[in-house]
Amino acid sequence: MHYVESPHRLPYEMASGILQAEIGCSYNRCRFCSLCRKPGKDYRPAPCEEVEADLDELASYVRRPTRIYLYGGNPFGMPRDILIPLLERIREKLPEVKTIGGFCRVADVKAATDEDLATWARLGVQGLSIGAESAYDPALKFMRKPHTAADLEQQCARLSKVGIDYTLFYLAGIAGAGKCSEAARASAEVFSRINPLRINIMTLTVFDNADLAQDVASGAFTPAAEREIVLEIRDFIAGLSGCTSFIEAGHDTNMVHFDGVLPRDQEKMVLYLEQRAEIMNEEHMRLLRSRFRAL
Template sequence: MHYDGTIWRPPYEAYSLLIQVTAGCTHHSCKFCTLYEDLPFKFRMSPLSEVKEDLAEASHYVRNVPRIFFTGANPFVLSTDKLKTLAKMVKEYYPNYKSIGCFGRITDVKNKTVEELKELRALGYDGITFGVETGDDEALAFMNKGYRREDIIEQCKKMEEAGISYNFFYLTGISGAGRGEIGAKATAEVFNQCHPQIIDASMLTIYNTSELYKEIQKGNWKEESEIEKLAELKTLIENLTVEARFATDGASNLIQVRGNLPTDQKKLVKYLERLIATADEAALREYRVNLKHL
C-alpha cells in the first residue's frame, strides 16, 4: 500500500478502508497546523496507477467493503472528473461499495456546481468531513484558514442541495485567551444554520514548529487556559440547536464527551459544569504539555 507521511482519519472512519488518493494539503497555511510537516512537499495527487495497485492489493485481503475513505488533507479539492474516475476504480474492485468519504476544505466545494456535486453523490460520495474549526471570523482570519463564516454556510447549503451529508471538526481554543466563549457562540450561530451529521471537537495543542507558536513568542496571541477550553466547550454545546452527534474523541481532548444533540444536551452541559467546578489547571496543563503527538 502507498502511504506518504502520517495518515490521518476521523475517529468515526475507523472501520473504513483507507486509500491514499492525495497527500498533504493544498492550503497548508493554517498557523496552528503541524499535521503534514513530515512531508517533503505541500500537496500531490497520487498517480492513478498507485491507487489502482492499492485497491487491487486491498481486495485480496478485504472483501465487501461498504465504505472507502480517501486519505489526504483535502481530496475533495480534486476536480469532479478526477473524483469520478476514482469512484469508478473503487467500483471495479468493490462493486458493492456503499459510500466514499474524505476530508475536505470549505473552499473545495466552492469550485463545484450543485450539479457536479449531485453527480458525485450518485457515485457514493457522502459523509465528507470539513475541518471548519470555528465560526469566529476574527479567529478564522488570524489563523489564516482562507475563508469566512459566510462561506461555511453557503457551501454547506450547496452540499445539502446535492444530498451529500457532511461532518464538522471544531477546534476548542482557536479564538485565544479571553475569547473562547465568544468564539463558541459565534460557531453555534454558524453550525445552527447547517446540518452536520457529526460535530467532533478537538482541543488546540500548540507545537513549537507551528506558525502559531511564533505568534505567541512575538506576543501577538495568547493561549486559553485548560479550564477556559472546558468552559468554551460547554458554551458551544449549550448554544447548539442542530441535531447532530457530538463527540470529543481525539487525543488532544482532556476529557471525552459523547452524545446526541439535542437529546443529551443538558446532560453534557451538566457534566462539563461539574468538571469545571473541580478542575485543577496544573493537572490539566500537564496532560497538554506532555502530549507529544496528536
C-alpha cells in the same frame, strides 16, 4: 497499501478502507496545522500506479470494505480531472462500496460547481469530514482559514441540497485567551442552522512545527487556559438549538472526553462540562497539553 506515513483514522472511520489519494494538503497555510509540515509530505496527488495497486489489494480482501475513506489533507480539493475518475474507478473496482468520504475544506466545496457536487453524490460521496473549526470570523481570519462563517453556511447548504451529509470539526480554543465564550456563541448560532450529521470537537494545541508556535512566542497569540476551553465547549453545546447532531469529543487533544446526541443529551453534556471545569487542575492540564507539542 501505499502510505507515506501510517494513516490516522477518525473514530467513525474504523471500518473504512483507507485509500491514499494525495500526499499533504493543497492549501497547507492554516497557522495551527502541523500535519502536512513533515518531511516528505509536500503536496502531490498519489501516483496513479500506486492508487491502482491499492484498489487491487482492497478488491482482493475476503471482506471487502463497503466504505472508502480517501486519505490526504483535502482530497476533495484535487482537480476535477483527477478526483472524478478516481471516484469512478473505486466504484468499478469495488462494486460493494456504498459510500466514499474524506477530509474536505469549505473552500473545496465552494470551488466545485453544482454539477460537480451532483456527480460526487451520484458516485457515492457521503460523510465528508469538513474542517469548519469555528464560525467566529476573527479567529478564522487570524488562523488563515480560507472561509468565513457565511461561506461555511452557504457551502454546507449546497452539499445538503444534493444529499451529501458531513461532519463539521469544531476547534475549541481557536479564538485565543479571553475570546472563547464569544467564539462559542457565534459558532453555535451557525452550526445550529446547518445542523450537520456529526460535530467532532477537538482542542487547539500549539505544535512546535506549526506557524502558530511563532505567534505564541512573539505574543501575537495567547492560548486560552484549559478551564476556559472547557467552558467554551460548554457554551458551544449549550448554544446549539434545533440541532439533532451527534457530538463526539473523544480526540486525544481534548482534556475532557464525552459524546452525546442532541437534543437528548444536551443538558447532561453541559452539566458534565461544568463539573469538570470546576475541579480542573490547570497546572496539571497544561503539563498534559505540553506533551502533544512535538508530535
